[in-house]
């Protein structure tokens with residue numbers, strides 16, 4: 369408990385932690401008497417409030433009931449087959465396997481891929497990836513970490529750990545910085561050293577996709593994820609993503625070779641033993657993919673425009689954010705980590721709901737808050753957010769925009785701004 373003392377303290381006292389949401393009206397939420405603009409939602413495409421998506425649910429429930437309680441090995445409604453085929457086409461991968469969540473996938477698939485070999489994990493990889501690696505370690509794998517996005521360090525480690533199988537594990541679009549890794553460089557190393565590259569693109573899928581002359585913005589088209597966005601191939605790559613964020617549906621998948629899919633069908637515990645995704649999620653995922661085909665690029669353009677308004681505002685205020693990608697995850701570290709409680713309360717009072725990035729969720733020198741922009745946030749909310757960010761500069765210190773990209777331990781003290 370001592371390692372999570374800061375988080376525990378915030379969770380028990382702060383209105384923006386462990387909150388009970390009393391009412392939701394699109395991207396506005398009510399907590400007690402307070403209505404707030406929601407910048408903590410991961411429903412990037414705004415499909416959680418799309419009428420077409422909502423209206424797809426009753427017919428699916430009439431046909432399948434609320435929930436099939438078979439594990440997938442026992443049997444799966446035909447919607448799984450249809451979804452896997454549709455996702456395979458969208459991604460341009462060899463095959464797709466659906467499981468309920470990315471967490472289920474990491475816990476079960478990373479240990480199977482690694483066996484008694486070596487896992488090379490980006491040191492900033494998501495906690496659920498790390499937990500999957502820890503299970504793998506319990507089954508005999510060796511876990512080594514490479515410095516965040518440091519290809520030279522990764523190559524050094526690949527040279528010095530030759531036991532097969534070898535798996536490189538990393539986030540796609542990072543859930544805090546909003547920045548993607550260089551998949552080309554990672555893929556080249558994977559192929560050169562006969563390793564698998566395992567990428568968790570929970571935050572990229574649905575938001576970024578293949579580049580095209582017809583694209584409306586540099587997020588690309590179709591939202592088919594980071595591998596396609598960077599024009600890379602799926603050779604030696606296992607691409608993992610979910611529908612729990614951009615598609616507002618409890619469902620996740622691996623894009624993988626068909627022969628690995630057959631192995632996972634008999635060896636991955638969630639396929640064998642876990643309860644499946646709810647029927648409502650299968651239905652909303654399916655209609656979500658249809659909506660994506662027709663309107664997804666327009667939604668992505670809206671996210672792009674709104675995100676750039678917030679990034680421009682931070683620039684103007686000379687506030688540092690690690691976001692260099694322009695993607696809709698904007699982390700704002702505070703100058704003084706002790707301000708997190710007060711800064712969060714201030715945002716709450718001003719009607720802005722964000723994700724607090726508390727220690728130990730992030731290192732002390734990155735404590736602050738994370739803003740997420742979805743297609744369902746309206747212009748008025750973006751205006752209000754920009755105004756409140758400006759007001760905050762006289763009350764709290766931020767890290768200055770010009771500081772070196774490598775975050776040091778030294779803190780900018782209150783009032784310096």
Ligand SMILES: Cc1ncc(COP(=O)(O)O)c(C=O)c1O
Nearest residue numbers: 469470471494496543570610612
């Ligand atoms: C990078 C990343 N991976 C995995 C997860 C967990 O996904 P799921 O809810 O599908 O288990 C998250 C959720 O926050 C995430 O950000």
